[in-house]
Amino acid sequence: MEAYDIFRDMAERTGGNIYIGVVGPVRTGKSTFVKKFMDLLILPHIQDEAERQRTIDELPQSGAGRTVMTTEPKFVPDNGVAIALNGLNLRVRLVDSVGFPVMGAVGYQEGDQPRMVTTPWFDHDIPFEEAAEVGTQKIIADHSTVGVVVTADGSFGELPREAYQPAEERAIQELKKLGKPFLVLLNSQKADAEETQSMAARLAHEYGVTVLPVNLPHITRSGLQRILEELLYEFPIKELEVRVPLWVEVLEISHWLRQSLQEAVGSAFQGLEKVRDIYRAMGELRQHEYVQDVRLESADMGTGVLQVVVEVPEEVYQEVLRELAGFDVTRPELLLKALKEYREAKGFYDRFQTALREVEETGYGVVPPLLSDMEFEEPQLLRKGHQFGVRLAAKAPAYHILKTEVTADYSPILGTESQSGGPKRVSPASSAPGWPAPPPAGTPPGEAPQRSRRPSPPPPRWNDRR
Missing domain, CATH: 3.10.20 (Ubiquitin-like (UB roll))
Structure with missing residues (x-):
């Protein structure tokens, strides 16, 4: 995205006030980020020379080593600065916070006692560590529309990577609680190295946030634009x-x-x-x-x-089409044939549609004749006294549809098994009807046993009370 598009989208999201709160552990490059951001993106667009000079004077200091440089929150510029970018009017301000203390850093203690610092939120000095925690909450909640957490991989300065981990975790958790859009910058002298990219991916998975590896002292204008673009992806979906x-x-x-x-x-x-x-x-x-x-x-x-x-x-x-049609229409010729049949069927149905609906509602419907179905008879000359006329006659089919109720009733008469003509029991020794029973044991071969004849039972009578 171009710078104008990024600032326009950011302005819409923030109501025209782009206030970036920069938090994180001490000695990671927060002040460097603020200075680079103002130098490359903001100062070139400040039209008022006095305003530009005042903004330059308020830029934070940064330096190498273990000594903490930022001992109190710094608003750059103090009340925000108005910039105009291709007709887009914005107010921009960055807030450089007091970083969370890390093991090995110098400057947040005086002897064995915690160093007392001045903040805009209290009328008295408070310990350095308290200023970092309260400042992070105040800066992000009250003075920022987006947040940036700056941490380091230990590739520069005199502090190892392990020294930053507790403080960076505290900063990230604080921003998660506040719910503002933010991302994490992993400051490194070898931001493009594979191990740095892997570390950024691991931190992103561990914290569930976006982590960008950057080399802040050498960051370019396009690099800063990418940070803003990535910040836009942290805003909520509307x-x-x-x-x-x-x-x-x-x-x-x-x-x-x-x-x-x-x-x-x-x-x-x-x-x-x-x-x-x-x-x-x-x-x-x-x-x-x-x-x-x-x-x-x-x-x-x-x-x-x-x-x-x-x-x-x-x-x-194709599967849904075949399912709805009830037959295969995947080939062009099959589809055209189906459409032709559909047109004919629809034309026939459209003629009866109104009548069928009337039948459903009232029980009776009429399909009026069509002009195309009219059959005209030969005109006849009529005479009545001294007057003459012509008789014109025509006929055409009309349909009268009635809704009727069809009922069916089945009432079987129940009785005994013999009366109802139910199935007869056949003993295992007997044969099927019409076939002789097997000869009894001891019957000489060739002699068939005499078949006894029993009289048939009389037909059942419905009023028989036997």
């Missing part, structure tokens, strides 16, 4: 629009594909807070079986309005 293909929106809400996509979108984008979180959610949504790709169509960083487009695979579209 509105999120998720667009699916139009053919999906045509489906019924209860359709399996639409329901599946709605559940997937709801699960992926649930709990989004910052603009940066959108990329994680998009990656999660890409894993869905019915999603081909997810892309960020537009992102208005100034208003926090994002638009995400979800693409569905072509084969899913």
Whole structure:
């Protein structure tokens, strides 16, 4: 993004007041960041010469070694400075805080006693460490719209990396509690080295924040613009629009594909807070079986309005098309044939549609004749006295539709098993009806046993009371 676009979006997010609170451990480069930011991004746009000189005079000092340079909060400039950038009017101010003490640093103690410092929030001096903690809260909560935590990897100065860890953690946790947009700068002499990049990634995972490795003494204008751009991604999302293909929106809400996509979108984008979180959610949504790709169509960083487009695979579209049609329409000739039949069927249905609705509502409907169905008879000459006339007649089919109730009733008569003609029991020794029973044991071969004849029972009578 260009500088103008970054400042415009930042101005929209902050109401035109870009107030950056710079916090973190001592001896990490906070004052260096403030000085570089003002020199490269702000001072060139201050039109008033006296205002520019006053701002230069208020820049913080920075130096090497173990000695703490900033012993009280410093507002640069004191009341903010107005700048004009291509018609964009802004007020900018940076606040350099008293850093959290670290083991091995010199200057925050006087002998065995804590060093007392002056702050704008108390009418008396307070210990250095208390000034760092209270100052961090006050600067971010009351005097800043965004925050920057500056820490170091131990590649410069005389303090090792381990000395900064407790203080950097305290600063990050304080900013998380306050809820303001912020990021972390990992100051290093070898910011582009692989080990520094790995350390930044590890810290980002450990703290759950954005960590940028930078070399503050040699940072460029584009490097500072990138920091501001990354800060824009820490602002909250105001509105999120998720667009699916139009053919999906045509489906019924209860359709399996639409329901599946709605559940997937709801699960992926649930709990989004910052603009940066959108990329994680998009990656999660890409894993869905019915999603081909997810892309960020537009992102208005100034208003926090994002638009995400979800693409569905072509084969899913073909499957839904085949399902709705009831037959295969994946080939062009099949689709054209189906459309032709649909047109004919729709034309026929449209003629009866109104009448069918009337039948549902009132029980009766009429389909009036069409002009194209009219059959005109031959005109006839009529004479009545001295007057003559012409008789014109025509006929056409009309449909009268009635709604009737069709009922069915089944009332079986129950009785005994013999009366109802139920199934008869057959003993295992007997044979099927019409077949002779097997001969008894001892019957000579070739002689069939005589079959006894029993009289058939009389037919059942419905009033039989036997």
